[in-house]
Amino acid sequence: MRNPRAFLRPLAVGAPKPSSDVPFRPSRMIHFFDPSNEKMAAKVPDIAMKVDIILGNLEDAVKTEKKEAARQGLVDIAKATDFGDTQLWTRVNSLDSPWVLDDIVTLVTEIGDKLDVIMVPKVEGPQDIHYVDRLLAQLEARAGLDRQILVHAILETAEGVANVEEIAAASPRMQGISLGPADLAASRRMKTTRVGGGHPGYLVRQDPTGEDLTAGRATYQQDLWHYTISRMVDACAMNDILPFYGPFGDIKDVVACEDQFRNAFLLGCVGAWSLHPVQIDIAKKVFSPSPEDVAHAKRVVEAMGDGSGAVMIDGKMEDDASCKQCLVMLDLAKSLAERDPELAAAYDL
Numbered sequence: 598m599r600n601p602r603a604f605l606r607p608l609a610v611g612a613p614k615p616s617s618d619v620p621f622r623p624s625r626m627i628h629f630f631d632p633s634n635e636k637m638a639a640k641v642p643d644i645a646m647k648v649d650i651i652l653g654n655l656e657d658a659v660k661t662e663k664k665e666a667a668r669q670g671l672v673d674i675a676k677a678t679d680f681g682d683t684q685l686w687t688r689v690n691s692l693d694s695p696w697v698l699d700d701i702v703t704l705v706t707e708i709g710d711k712l713d714v715i716m717v718p719k720v721e722g723p724q725d726i727h728y729v730d731r732l733l734a735q736l737e738a739r740a741g742l743d744r745q746i747l748v749h750a751i752l753e754t755a756e757g758v759a760n761v762e763e764i765a766a767a768s769p770r771m772q773g774i775s776l777g778p779a780d781l782a783a784s785r786r787m788k789t790t791r792v793g794g795g796h797p798g799y800l801v802r803q804d805p806t807g808e809d810l811t812a813g814r815a816t817y818q819q820d821l822w823h824y825t826i827s828r829m830v831d832a833c834a835m836n837d838i839l840p841f842y843g844p845f846g847d848i849k850d851v852v853a854c855e856d857q858f859r860n861a862f863l864l865g866c867v868g869a870w871s872l873h874p875v876q877i878d879i880a881k882k883v884f885s886p887s888p889e890d891v892a893h894a895k896r897v898v899e900a901m902g903d904g905s906g907a908v909m910i911d912g913k914m915e916d917d918a919s920c921k922q923c924l925v926m927l928d929l930a931k932s933l934a935e936r937d938p939e940l941a942a943a944y945d946l
């Protein structure tokens with residue numbers, strides 16, 4: 598175990614000093630694109646203006662023969678594009694692949710000054726983060742970077758879930774964690790072939806009312822991801838880093854996508870992945886608190902004065918704890934309003 602006093606020391610001579618906290622930046626959607634796909638790449642400058650985070654994906658969904666082209670494509674796009682306030686992330690190949698070393702070395706050396714976060718797939722434990730942490734420090738020092746590139750882990754193996762608390766605490770570089778339901782389902786040998794979302798077979802059924810076990814018994818579909826998202830949210834919250842829901846693969850089913858994103862938002866996630874342009878506005882809508890919730894939070898905070906005691910608002914008791922809930926809502930609304938003039942007008946903060 599590391600000496601706690603050394604936790605914030607750089608891991609290489611000349612590397613930037615780690616920061617003690619992750620500054621919150623609007624992160625409602627991480628928009629994935631394949632830098633080796635010319636059509637998608639051409640859309641990046643426009644899409645970057647509409648999203649909070651744009652991510653050049655080098656891992657799954659990029660064909661093996663396109664791995665080098667995707668890496669170089671990302672370097673070219675990053676050099677040619679002004680991303681403004683939008684964060685630029687990449688998802689590198691997994692740590693057991695033949696590509697990841699060149700991914701990290703090339704990207705930090707060539708575009709390290711533009712990259713905010715490196716997403717690492719299939720993280721199984723803190724040892725994976727320690728490896729990336731040291732390597733990044735060496736490369737940052739060599740490239741003369743003056744700020745750290747942060748690290749985001751995907752939670753998508755059974756071992757990763759078992760170690761999620763240690764992963765979240767592994768380094769001051771940790772920015773957040775995303776649920777990866779597709780690889781996680783495979784790793785756990787779950788019997789669903791869907792990318793995220795629910796399954797009609799995972800349900801509870803009303804008790805029988807008579808002899809006929811098949812008559813009049815309603816069924817209720819349950820959430821396959823509730824346990825893992827909740828555990829991930831707790832691991833992130835206890836380490837002051839940010840939890841995200843990952844992919845929703847049924848691109849056409851915009852209704853269920855919105856439901857899945859909203860479940861994650863209500864449980865504490867700050868954003869989700871968008872795999873297709875149609876998912877960008879869904880994430881924007883879901884992960885921005887509604888003006889009604891913001892107005893209610895404002896009323897409660899104003900009525901609570903110094904935040905202690907209890908008051909009645911619209912027939913409901915509000916006290917120190919519900920005031921803190923309202924402050925969470927208001928903090929998020931304020932940071933989103935700074936980036937989004939439409940929300941600023943709707944929230945009237």
Ligand SMILES: CCC(=O)SCCNC(=O)CCNC(=O)[C@H](O)C(C)(C)COP(=O)(O)OP(=O)(O)OC[C@H]1O[C@@H](n2cnc3c(N)ncnc32)[C@H](O)[C@@H]1OP(=O)(O)O
Binds near residue numbers: 658846
């Ligand atoms: C499951 C585990 C994971 O790891 S999920 C993360 C990895 N997967 C990904 O990153 C997938 C990213 N998305 C995609 O590859 C495509 O959106 C898929 C799903 C294949 C659909 O593409 P396609 O059949 O072209 O859709 P479409 O005809 O409706 O596209 C309309 C126009 O939009 C473009 N487009 C599509 N997706 C993106 C994107 N993510 N970013 C930017 N542009 C995108 C298409 O190229 C198409 O362009 P055009 O109108 O033909 O010029």
Ligand SMILES: O=CC(=O)O
Binds near residue numbers: 751753776780781844
């Ligand atoms: O990478 C994401 C996943 O669901 O797998």
Ligand SMILES: [Mg+2]
Binds near residue numbers: 657751753777779780
């Ligand atoms: Mg995956």
